[in-house]
Amino acid sequence: MSRKRVAILISGRGSNMSALIEAARAPDYPAEIVGVLSNRAAAPGLAIAAADGIATASLAQSKFPSRDMFEDVMTQILESWNVDIVCLAGFMRILGDDFVNRWAGRMINIHPSLLPLYKGLHTHERALADGAKVHGCTVHFVTPGLDEGAPILQAEVPVLPGDTPETLATRILVEEHRIYPQALRLLASGAI
Template sequence: MQESAKRLPIVVLISGGGSNLQAIIDAANNDLPVEIRAVISNRSDAYGLERAQQAAIPTAVLDHTHYEGREAFDTALIELIDSHQPQLVVLAGFMRILTPEFVRHYQGRLINIHPSLLPEFRGLHTHRRAIEAAASHHGATVHFVTDELDGGPLILQAQVPVLADDSEELLAARVLEQEHKIYPLAIRWFAEGRLEMRDHTVVLDNQPLEKPAQLEA
């Protein structure tokens, strides 16, 4: 295990079960060079908080219903995140639309994972929509966050086939397996200094990506 000083400090934001958080925790316990400084949720009942506590990671709850509006909540969230001095902020099922001010504050060091092959199926209910659209493939995307919903520069994708007898739940489960692979990988690239956003473009190993990297099956 690497020394803490050589690990990238990150903060993870969640709203629910935290399975992607668990994938990051497991990778960090292996050889992913990150230090998870805190896990923050806008919901006190998010199971991901328990996952973090079991891993001895500091947790905090910032309930958005206690704030007048989005701007006030995001201002408080910035203050809380910055108290942990992360170099990367990781959205792992954080079900909040972030204000432009928040996104600008973390520009280039804020990433998200979305359960579709962006730019297809932005927003919610992606698996149902993929089935209804008779898509041949579906998947997940890691991207830098901008103030366009699910519209930031695309880093890495993984595909799964959409099968004839797929239900929303079956398809979701297969996509989630891929999410657990690509999110730690994208975080690794950032931690190792291989990944950055320049002028709204993803740069990997000093090469601008014209299209997102693909996880090889």
């Protein structure tokens, strides 16, 4: 079986990254994690990936005169790893159209809401403010429009009386760690 080569883009602790790395350890998993790239050198996820023997790189967008130049260097790094698929896992940067279009159909993201509801940030606060009875997460294809790509998998979580953004986020994260590896399996195996 030829496994797809996957890079993960992170900005922080990389808990979804860790779930993908763990899934890829299975011999029958159709993807291997070959690199982790962060826009923050201090992202804790970089040390986790390096400890697993995965190539890592960090790039600060502030060091580049433009987003295009930053993304050109990101592309060079991804190409040096011979990447087939890019997974965003808490990568807190809006990506430019050229970069997104280059990876069209091969770049996915996990978002903490049941898209198309609550695109962007502060999803848990907004769901609670709206009195939502159900919330959740979505793995979707990345397109130029923010959180507008076609969904691959979703998981619902009930909103409980007394929930705070933090308690809701904790329960949703469990589902994120479950469905993100499933969605990557579907993409890497050619099922979608």
